[in-house]
Amino acid sequence: MPETDLPVDIRFPHAGRVAVVTGAAGGIGLGIARVLAERGARVIAVDRAPQLHEAVRSMSSEGLEVEGAEIDITNEQAVRALIASTQRRHDRLDILVNNAAIHPKNAGERNSVAEISTAQWQEVMSVNLTAVFVLCREALPAMQARRWGRVVNISSRAGRAPVATAGAHYAATKAGIIGLSRMLASEFAGQGITVNCVAPGRISSPLTQQGSAQRQAGLNATIPVGRIGAPEEIGHTVSFLAGEGAAYLTGALIDVNGGTFMP
Numbered sequence: 685m686p687e688t689d690l691p692v693d694i695r696f697p698h699a700g701r702v703a704v705v706t707g708a709a710g711g712i713g714l715g716i717a718r719v720l721a722e723r724g725a726r727v728i729a730v731d732r733a734p735q736l737h738e739a740v741r742s743m744s745s746e747g748l749e750v751e752g753a754e755i756d757i758t759n760e761q762a763v764r765a766l767i768a769s770t771q772r773r774h775d776r777l778d779i780l781v782n783n784a785a786i787h788p789k790n791a792g793e794r795n796s797v798a799e800i801s802t803a804q805w806q807e808v809m810s811v812n813l814t815a816v817f818v819l820c821r822e823a824l825p826a827m828q829a830r831r832w833g834r835v836v837n838i839s840s841r842a843g844r845a846p847v848a849t850a851g852a853h854y855a856a857t858k859a860g861i862i863g864l865s866r867m868l869a870s871e872f873a874g875q876g877i878t879v880n881c882v883a884p885g886r887i888s889s890p891l892t893q894q895g896s897a898q899r900q901a902g903l904n905a906t907i908p909v910g911r912i913g914a915p916e917e918i919g920h921t922v923s924f925l926a927g928e929g930a931a932y933l934t935g936a937l938i939d940v941n942g943g944t945f946m947p
């Protein structure tokens with residue numbers, strides 16, 4: 685195993701690490717932030733939604749080291765300021781989890797291509813893919829400086845194979861994030877930095893709580909493990925990828941989907 689600058693306590697594998705998690709006001713991002721913080725990381729929870737502050741208050745009241753940064757990740761200047769202030773205040777940035785994304789729904793169930801305007805396509809690209817690129821580009825120098833870093837990008841089953849509920853814009857970004865991650869993984873492999881993807885299947889979040897209870901139950905019934913996934917279950921996979929033990933794992937993609945897709 686390569687040397688690290690921090691001792692590893694098996695109960696708190698992320699102790700001393702600073703992690704930035706985007707889209708952490710709720711859903712999967714909150715689950716990821718919580719698991720990383722419970723395992724010792726100081727988490728900078730990023731979101732544009734003001735509910736972020738309630739989420740941060742609630743985790744802090746449990747003794748977790750979490751702080752909130754209310755920014756829109758498509759604002760490049762705000763992203764630069766976020767990375768600079770993280771470096772200034774903590775003198776490190778070890779873990780970056782790109783989780784924030786949007787999935788606009790049009791009137792039709794399937795979000796067919798004819799329904800997707802160019803403006804909507806561009807908006808989805810800008811949040812789900814361009815902002816991920818910018819966040820990686822801006823955060824990587826801090827990881828290079830310590831020759832240690834973990835980037836985990838959240839893709840989707842929709843980026844792996846056609847999914848009835850996803851639009852082409854969303855699927856294109858979620859496939860794109862896999863290619864971006866592989867390029868970054870190969871560029872930074874020799875510098876102690878790993879870059880991996882997690883592709884969730886159906887996970888309980890505000891996104892999947894849309895639609896009638898009957899429709900949700902119907903969708904959940906198709907999952908081989910017999911239930912929808914919990915946000916913390918994505919958090920556990922991210923925590924593994926962000927840990928010391930995953931130092932030899934880079935450019936990979938882990939499907940966490942209850943058995944719905946087994947390529």
Ligand SMILES: NC(=O)c1ccc[n+]([C@@H]2O[C@H](COP(=O)([O-])OP(=O)(O)OC[C@H]3O[C@@H](n4cnc5c(N)ncnc54)[C@H](O)[C@@H]3O)[C@@H](O)[C@H]2O)c1
Pocket residue numbers: 706707708709710711712713730731732733755756757758782783784785786811838839840841842883884885886887888889890891892
């Ligand atoms: N829930 C699922 O079943 C599922 C399945 C596959 C993949 N995913 C992926 O997991 C991730 C989280 O999904 P979720 O279900 O928790 O979604 P969600 O919509 O519940 O949460 C996304 C969060 O991102 C934030 N966000 C969106 N745009 C932002 C911006 N421009 N700047 C800052 N914050 C922004 C939102 O405010 C929200 O809090 C996404 O990348 C999604 O594509 C989710």
